[in-house]
Amino acid sequence: MKTLCLLFVAITSVSVAQNIPRTAEGKPNFSGTYEWPKAMGGEQCRCSATIFDRKLFAPLKPGGEPFLEPHNGDPRHDEPRDFCMPAGFPSGMLSANAMQFFQTKDYLIMVHEFQRMTRVIPLDGRKHREDIEPSFYGDPVGHWDGDTLVIETTNFKRWGLDDYFYTDPNQYRMHSDALKTIERISWKNRNQLSYILTIDDPKIFTKAWAQEFSITSKPEWDAAGLYEYVCEENNRCPGGKCQGK
């Protein structure tokens, strides 16, 4: 029975490998339009964004407790996006909007409709940039591990990890400036990507931990494409103070 199962897994893997779209260089081709990453069970947000499942978290380090930082009543702290501040990564990636990926030999460009988040990920073997300021989206570099694209991102500002505060307004999950993320992207089948996101934040957790998400291809969204998102255009009630009509 075990042999049969292994044979089935092997045949399935070969079948997926043969049927996925590939670039001229023979690498898996992720160019296309997608839904946002969705959790495969576990904790769900009281909103449509995807959030991390706390059951998968590694234990907190002593001193890592401010990760669950209470709201303090200051809207600039409690929900900076209300002032059109960026969601950052990984939070923005998990927002419930369409995404479009463009892939060349040397780059993967991820464009997310929410805040028009754009990540330019070099695939040419370069190292992380040095001597630049920490940022909301970090500094990503990618490399191939067989048919899996591995993206390592470092140099983040301390910022919101996900949208958990919609579920519990009293808690605001923050990552630290020591965060390193590792994304592993591969075709699961012809319509879905496996997206495994590792959170390695040694100021908060005792060890790295990961969650797998599923990203569904949406070729039917290609025709409309992504819609514009300029937050500053008509943000009428920042921080709950509505401005003139």
Place this chain on the structure above:
Amino acid sequence: MQKRVVLPLLLTALTTIPPLQAHHSFAAEFDDKKPVKMTGVVTKVEWQNPHIWFYVDVKGDDGKVTNWGFSGGAPGQLMRRGIAKKVIQEGMTITVEGFRSKDGSNNANGARVTFPDGRSVFTAGAEDRAPGDGKGK
């Protein structure tokens, strides 16, 4: 015949699709202890980011007309749900349900819009919610 089939399908889609993520926290802008329900005439529609706004002249019991602003979801999210700008047009009479803004001004989230023929559209984002629908906290 086609209209008879398409309209119920469209209305089902508009009222059953799960709420979508908006850019702000509901709690940051609106007071869930102050539900509002108003009927009036649409005076303006701003189909803009980060949230659509539509404005409605509402006549009070004293006959005085007040212009209210209602905030909905992001245009891109609404369009991908099949809700286009033309759904709410100037001159339409609509009933809007939502929650008043925290600052006490004549603004609210416009979560549910009902037309005179009974059709209903959920126009809000994720953490926005309509009175009585039990979403969020």
